[in-house]
Structures are given as structure tokens and as C-alpha cells.
Amino acid sequence: MSRHVIIRSQRRISEDISTGLAEAGSSTVHEADGRRGSLGPALTPILAGKAIAGSAVTVSCHPGDNLMIHAAVEQVRPGDIVVVTTTSPSTDGMFGDLLATSLRARGAIGVILDAGVRDVAGLREMGFPVWARAVSTQGTVKASPGSVNVPIVVGGQVIHPGDAVVADDDGVVVVPHGRAAAVLEAARRRTATEESKRERLAAGELGLDMYDLRPLLARLGVEYVDES
Template identity: 60%
Template sequence: MSGVIVTGPPKAAAADVEALAGYGVATVHEAMGRTGLLPARLRPIQQGVRVAGTAVTVLSWPGDNLMIHAAVEQCGAGDILVVTTTSPSTDGMFGELFATALMRRGVRGLVIDAGVRDTAELRALGFPAWSAAVSAQGTVKATGGSVNVPVALGGRLVRPGDVILADDDGVVVIPREKAREAAAASAAREAKEAAARAAFQEGQLGLDRYGLRDRLARLGVTYTSHEEYARDGAGA
């Protein structure tokens, strides 16, 4: 497998990345029309952390982390490293030493559709990671790959410079040219949710706030007392 290392790709504006960092993954995913969500198998190794940054992408051979070493040089402040492999892998391709090098360069975190190791050390360093597996299995450095090319994670395209937002709920990718639009849509959705939250705290039901009683009726869902239900034999 040969490859290419692309230098200086375009990136989302830093101000738009910071705006998106103020919202949760679920909010942004919904605000973008339920698009951009990366596979649910990508789980955080820590809890209570949210990060946003611009993607530096890596396409590697399974069990080979050579291209992660190459990618470190292309990473800078505000980036998030996004790694996938040419076929499924759970090998521990990333650990404490990589995190140390990336933190020195201002990288905000890792998303890897493969395995990580040294998870206790990563948490102690404060370097957040989302991975498909945790495994002590070691890797080699023997095969070429690519850095800063479009990659696919679970059928979802991630391009270098796109915005990656990750928290306890998962990971979402926002196309770099839509970052400002996504931030505005997320703000509107959060305001709508705040109004709903206040209504629920006052005792309003979702059935009424969202007009769902009519939907139940249209679907043929009926109300009946326990006595009627039992008399008809359904509650036996």
C-alpha cells in the first residue's frame, strides 16, 4: 500500500469551531438534520469531556501505526487526530507516547476506528480519546498509508479540516464549510430545548407540548380503563 501525506489542507474557522464546542454532540447532530454522526462503536475512554477541533486524518494498514507517526508532524494547535484503517482492526495503535507528542503540539484529542492502549495514562494526561476498542495488542511500522486525505468511518466521510465534536454521547463530524451554519442551528435548537425544559419543569407533558395526542389518535391508539381492559380479556 503506497500513500500520500497532504500538507496545509483548508480548515474550518477557529471561531466556528469554538462556537460548536459549546454544544453537545446530540444537539449538533439534531440541528444538522440528524447527519454527521460517526459510528456508535466509537466510545470515550473517559467521562465528562467534550472537545471540538479540526480533523487531521490518517488512513493506516491494520495493526500498523507508521502513518500516525507521520501525522504527528502535520498536527497543530486546535486539531483532533482522526484515524481509520483499510480493514477492521482492534489493535492498540495509539498510546501514551503518541499523546505526549500530540499534546506538545496543541492537539485536542483522538478519534480512532481501531484500538487504543495506556488508557489510564491517557486519562492521567488529560488527553481525551474515542476508540472502537481498547487493546494492549502491539503494532508494527511497516506499511505506507495516507495523511490528510478524505476517510470514511462507518460510511461517514471525514475530510481534513472538517470539525470533529466529541463527548460522552459519541462523535459528530461537521463539514468545514458548514461549521458556521451548524453553530447557528445548534444555538436555535438549544433555545428551543430550554423553552421545553422550562415547560416540563412547570408540569406540561410532551404529549401536549408537541401535539402528540392527535398523532396517537390517528394511529388508532385508544385509552381504556383497567376494568374495561380486564373485562375484555386483554389483561388476563
């Protein structure tokens, strides 16, 4: 029989790192970490305009069963993001406004759900951000064992408890705990560089010239032809 555990993990990223990663945004963090960590386009936000970053509390559930999300609430600390997956693909509505209320009381700032979400209107009214694979009325039970704060896989990415999670309108990115500080510094450098480029583009400079792309077009055999 498989072992099911609830690990009382102490590993967290600092508040300063969380704040910085949220300000940088998921796309910049993804680029700054060598284009790693994206959980893919299947996870979409139910609440536009939210940008969060925090430490992962990981949850592995049986499909159609949200028992372990309830168990995970006890392990949440302020600033955490709960990341939920199922042991086989599921789009059942495993999370709604009641669980969000419970998580918010513990200080959770959002949920990443590799399954279905429901009570969307209530969650939007609460302003509680969720990124989910589907929106579904389909309910769940509370009957099957799973685990909390164990390594899980979402969107092809391995997520450990305490890893940094960054989520916004562009999607969700995970950064391993040990790389979070370095990735933040790289993201800040990238942001500064992009601001300089933004100013040049706003002044009318072409990307073809700023990125020195004309020689590349020539090497690829692209020709300019004047219309007769």
C-alpha cells in the same frame, strides 16, 4: 502500486466555530445538520465528561501499524483532532500515552480512532480524550505506508481534512468544513428552543401536549382504557 501521501493541509475551521460546536454538543450538532454526520455507537470515549470540537487531521493506516500516526503528528496545529482509520478492520492497540504526549505537544486536543487504544490509565491520568472502537493490549509495528490528510471513511461517514469534528459522551459527529458555520447557527437556535422546552417540562407540562401528540396517538389507533 497505490500512492501514499502526506498532504500539508491548511484548511481549518475557526476557533470560534470550534468552541461553539463543543458547547452545543454532538447530539445537538447532529440534529442541527439534518441528522447527518454521526460516526455511530461503536466509537466510545475512554474519558468521560470531555466535550471537544476541532479540525480533522485525517490518517489512513495499515491495520496493526501506527507509522502514519507518527507521520501525522508533524501536520497537527493547535486545536486539531486526529482522526485515524485503517484500510481494513482492526482493533489492535494503535495509540497510547506516548503518542498522546507527542500530539499534545503539537496542540492536538483529542483523537478519534477507528481501531484499538491502549495505555488507558495513562491517557486518563493525562486527561487526553480518545474515542476508540476497542481497548486492546495488542501492539503494532511501524512498517507500512499510508496517508495523512486525505479523505477517509469512519462509521460510514466521509471525513476530509479540515472538517469539523465534535465529540463528547454521546459520540462523535463530523460536519463538512463548508457547512460548519451554518450548522453552528442552527445548533444555537436549537439549543435556545430546547431550553424553552426544558422550562415547560420542568413546570409540569406533558410532552404529549407540548408536542401536540394526542391527535397522533388517536390517528394511530391508541386508545385510553380505564382499569376496572
